[in-house]
Amino acid sequence: MHFEIQKQHFGELTEYIIQENATGNRFVVIPELGGIVRQLSLRKDNTLFSVLKTPGTPDTLQGDTQxxxxxxxxxxxxxxxxxxxxxxxxxxxxxxxxxxxxxxxGLVRKKDFHLTEQVINEDHACIELHYNLHDAEGYPFQVNFSIRYTLYANGLFNLTYIAKNTGTEPAPIMFGWHPYFRLGNEMTDAWKIDIPSEEIVTFDSDMMPVGREPFPLSGPTPLFKKVLDNAFHVKHTGNNASTYLISDNQDVTLQIEQETGEGKFNHLVIYTPPERDCVAIEPLTANVNAFNNGEGLNVLAPGSIMQGTIGVRLR
Structure with missing residues (x-):
């Protein structure tokens, strides 16, 4: 088989490794720590890039506050x-x-997810996890939350969330992924970023949205000494939009594609941490504080399902 799925210990945690053998493309998932992807490695030509920055030990991963x-x-x-x-x-x-x-x-961080499916096919392998959210403090709704990770033979990694309202009342939902991306051992100042937006969210002193204004940057923009901690309304044509993280020195581009359209990932947060060795690129289905301002908030009727997909690849 081209793909394999292995289970092993990571300290006291359990992780699943999904790998495409010919290229070495792989991702590693820890179900009992919120179902997170601990590692994602993708090949460009002769180089295998580890494109996610996460804490490197079980203890630091469990204690992570970022x-x-x-x-x-x-x-x-x-x-x-x-x-x-x-x-x-x-x-x-x-x-x-x-x-x-x-x-x-949210309410699923560091929760114990359960493995529901693992599949190996000729052109892809996937693993699906779920967590039943019910009667949480301040959120008395019943939602079955699932996450499906898929690695394709062409090097595409997909993350798909699926939310089903299993209760009797409508439930407010939004979803986001919070990865920190890196490109080899280069620092952020060596990269460029191309953000799919013409409107930036304006915040008050408490970092709450108060409006929007034109986003002046267009096309690949150097990140040299640039500090970003901003939310964006995503511009899209068709059913998707992409953010590009570009390293000219290494001749590699990381593409983060988000599904757009009604109820999908029409918002985005980008953050450059002080360490300057990674960039957080966070596709969101709704704006910051959407539970109050309603911008992009999805209302899930009883029995209804909402889902959306984020893709990552190297070019």
Missing amino acids: SASELLFPFASRIPGGRYNFLGKEYILARNDPSHDSAIH
Whole structure:
């Protein structure tokens, strides 16, 4: 077979390694730590690039507070005070971001996901995990959340989330992925970025959206000494949009493609950490604080399903 799936220990954790043998393309998933991708390696010509930055040991991964590669559901980013209104009722989420007195990044981080499927075919291999979200503090809705990771023979890696409302009441949902991308051992200042947006979200002093304004950058833009911590409304044609992270020195481009359109990934957050060795590129289905401002918020009716896909590849 071209692909294989292996299970092994990572400290006290269990991880699954999905690999395409001819190229060495691979990804590593840890179900009981929020179903995160710990590692993603993709080949360009003769070089195998490790394109995700995550903490390197089980202990540092479990203690990570920077949400490296985490799945953000049923909300992403901050909700001030943990308070939101939905269909005429106020709800209060647990505040897990004391620096801003907010709830942040959802309710499935570091939760124990269950393996539901693993598949090996000639042209791809995939693994699917799920977590049943029910009666959480401040979120009294019943949602079955699944994540499917797929690696294709052509080097494409896909992440697909699937949310099904298994309760009797409508449920507010948004989804985001929080990866930190890198390109070899180069620093951020050596790269360019091409962001698919003409509008940037404007924030108040608490980093909450208050409007939008034209985004002045177009095409590949050098990241040299540029600091980004911004949200964007995504411009798209057809059913997708792509952010490109470009290393001219290494002649490689990382493409992060997000499915767009009604209910899909029409928002984006980009952040350059102080270490200047990676860039967080975070596709979102809704704007920051969407549980209150409603921008992009999906309302999932009982029995209904919502899903969307993010793709990563090298060019």
